[in-house]
Amino acid sequence: MGILDSIPHVKAVSSHRPWPRAVVTEAGWQVAIDRLVEGGLTLLGFWGEPSAVHMAMLDAGSAAIAVVTYECTAGTFPSVANRHPPALRLERTIHDLFGLVPTAAHDLRPWLDHDAWGQSYPLSARNASRDVRPYQFLPAEGEALHQVAVGPVHAGIIEPGHFRFTANGEHVVRLEQRLGYTHKGIESLMQGASLEAAAKLAGRASGDSAVAYVFAFACAVEAALQIEAPRRASLLRALMAELERLANHLGDIGAICNDASFALMHAQTGVLRERCLRAADVAFGHRLMMDVIVPGGVRRDIAPDGVSALRALLAELRKVFPRLIELYDNTASLQDRTVTTGIVKAEYARQFGAGGFVGRGSGRDFDARRALAYMPYDALSFEVPVLQAGDVNARVWIRIREVEQSVSLIEQILDRLGPGELETALPARSGGGACEGMALTEAFRGDVLVWLRLDGELRVDRCHLRDASWFQWPLLETAIDGNIIADFPLCNKSFNCSYSGVDL
């Protein structure tokens, strides 16, 4: 049974692929929220248009997905966040960008809008202006509490964000994040962009996930146009996606240990990460493999010496990585910092639909590669590690196990990489006017969602990119509760959420 069967709706939108989208009334919208609150469905995405809001939802059991749309004829929509907290930041973003008002919302403070753009509601059709007041952080009351304000420019080579700690002595009583500093207006730049320009933008939503984003973008375009990338292209896409995962996980494992003052691991994984990037450079001509994937396929083939460079990388990883795992496992002083630190409750991971190592370290068994089995993962074999502890240590172990899986996946792909086409030609224009597509890919930090509508000339009419971090950042606020401030860098690194990916 499809998700929409149980949600009263007005009409289904036929040009939306591959999953159904339907316009709902207020009653249908509320039923959808009921299902989210009960836990039958997981919120996958929540985004706006000048006069409508959309929610994408996942049925975790059957991996069915559907989108419901509420048309905001009066410029308002029933608040989702007041009943389902994971929607909160997305809802505030919709208000910031489009000026649509969630009715009965508990929290309508600006999120991306820092009153610096010189305009309000930049993506709305109306020219309304907003009454902006100084940002109010949530209160924490009690004796002997003090606040520590950190950022947006904070220690290290790191993206900008503001963290407001309220502490009692060393213990954190409340952490509140304030993000939006890297808001570049990507969704507005997408509007009217050619597919080529839009793919470049998608690849720079979060540079560390350049491959995963443009992979999802390309799949969404292909879904909208009802075409498929050639098999060889899809294998090359997955090859790049796994290389990206490897490089990021290796970097993270070292950086987490470094934040527990264990520099040896950082130095060792730093070498392995560099080897990954160099192999990527040899194989695809760019260390971060930006702009190689395009709608329809891939822009270039793997270089002639790319396969041997990747095989050498795999051999090196097979030799060195097990020793590093042993090093992590046998260093008691390191375990002392990571075990039982920064626990994410399984209940929250499920409620928020947290992806990646944050979700899988807290018992949420979801990986888009397996659940949705998009090409070419339908034909590859791999395991999805899941742990229950939910602490920093669990998030390290998920990464370790995923490094092993990615090594195996790259090997499988190299073995199957037969000759074939690289690109399926795109039609010059879409058959029946506007068409819509949606896709999810599994980035190293969790699932990336791309939703788009193309006009008849194949320009982007509207495109929404949803990073996994939307549903992970709020859990960091809960994970640090009761921990000491000095463990925040460690907890933060174990999440390694994207700032740019959520600020857009």
Next chain:
Amino acid sequence: MRKTLLESLTHGSLTEPAPASDGSALAELAAKVDRAAQARLGRSLAIREVDAGSCNGCELEIHALSNAFYDIERFGLRFVASPRHADVLLVTGPVTKNMQEALERTYNATPDPKWVVAVGACAVDGGIFRDSYACVGGVSETVPVDLHIRGCPPSPTDLLKGLLALLEHVGGKR
């Protein structure tokens, strides 16, 4: 752990020879940097990185400068946590309007003499984000820039070439 440590002692160094400093960077610097300030710092610079709205691609490559292959600290270049400890601001991103004030304040918090290096295509002129309502554009529109290192993102070798040019110039080849 001992095995890993011992092996790194016997295996020889991974660190690669320094690339030649970038000629065009030297030319850009020659036109801009105050000679009087050069003598004060010797061959050592403290760098504070400021992300003014980048996609984080540049940060990944700046991070890589500290790995064993590039080992940036051997040149006397090191990353510091506060602008108050810094000689150089390494700025990335198309300077989002939400970060402009923070960038200005960071610049003002950095003691003189100081240099600003704009890193990446976005930092030159806003790159692919330049036409957005949310971006100011190149770093030089907000704070004075002494050197641009181009690329999307620039590779660690490109970064090193630019920074070595800065170091040579600041060191004044005495």
